[in-house]
Amino acid sequence: MWQQFTDAVSSNSYQCDPYLNGQPDTRRGITALAYLADNSPDVAARIGQFLDHLSQHEPQQYYYPNDELHVTLLSVISCLQGFQLSDIDPQAYVDVFHRALRGLDPIQLELRGVTASPSCIVIQGYPVGNELDILRQRLRDSLQASGLQTSIDARYKLITAHLTAMRFRQPLQNPQQLQVLCAEYRHYPFGSVILNQCDLVFNNWYQTLAETHHLARYCLGGQPSYSRADY
Template sequence: MNLQEHYNQLYKKSSEAILEGNYNLDSQINNTSDSRFGLTLLIRPSQEIKANIQLFLDELKTIEPEQYYYPDSDIHITVLSIISCYEGFTLDKIKVEDYIEIVQNSLTDLDKIKIEFRGITASPSAIMIQGFPTDESLNVLRDKLRENFKKSPLEQSIDSRYSISTAHSTVMRFQEPLQNPKKIIEIADKFRHYDFGKFTAENLELVYNDWYQREENTIHVKDFNL
């Protein structure tokens, strides 16, 4: 996949939809009874990158204060959604040690994962930071994880929603009708190719999480040093 072309097409289609009022609101963000949980392997960007992301979000907040903005603690890149969030999933339904073992085995001979955050893209319901792996390490890891989990008898739903191939971070979601769609796109255009920075992943996190990766609902299962 050509990531830049993928992000470009996504932004063009989504920005046009937003300007035309054909965007989607997320009605579950403030639903305290939302019981969708899953098991995810993820990477956290560096503090420097998070600070640059918040500068972008601060501009958006001035015109759309009622939307949902990710705090530093929740910003992440999904390496793989091992068990996609679904209602009623709890950690006691699986043997966590078996999942840890498969992830650990998949890290053998893995090169450093380096990611560049450059520019933004959008969906009809969210704004994302574009992530670009600098080599094939992330894809190699994903393929190893897919192979090893699918050979196992463990519960998993890898690629059940879609086959992940990007390295983006969602940082804003639409939860209320937009007050100024035109201004949102103007700010998005301003940051369309902005250099948020590069980082080398120091570790991976296996977490039990809700749909939005909110820190208060997350259980850290295991850290894997890289």
């Protein structure tokens, strides 16, 4: 990814997202994720400081708010144009979500370094142990066995543990400077996190909380869990 980013910067071929500039966006999906601020607010704050640094130089871009930073555990239904919550039975997905995660241990990640693509800046995550792989496979197997509508791994098989932190919305004021700033954080240790609060949500492409319907939360490691009845 980093090489694609540097090539895009040097050729001025980076990609600005038209939906972040007011173009109507009806893309919606179902996602299992973990919010960083709910699990490790100190690490979320350090990432926020990095984003504040970037925003001083590129204020017109889209920066994820602290409470929207997240690790995608599995994209259950990838965002589709016009998809609505009424198109499915949410409780059926909640039931599968709870069954699949039952008995699993919390997930440990090391968030270390920055990478980028031609369209976004990403925080790199490195799983410690195999708990994330186990959770993802348990969800895949349970959802596929349920017969419910999914599009798991339709775009690509999710194996990383990254966080998208900034997206390009407007032409960059100084692409080369942005590359230098990101290079300074290329191997920066943001910190270790333990993910034990996992959520199932109905979401838009950007996981904007104002557009999100929380369906369920499962607390790994035997803590109390709940499902939401407001859908």
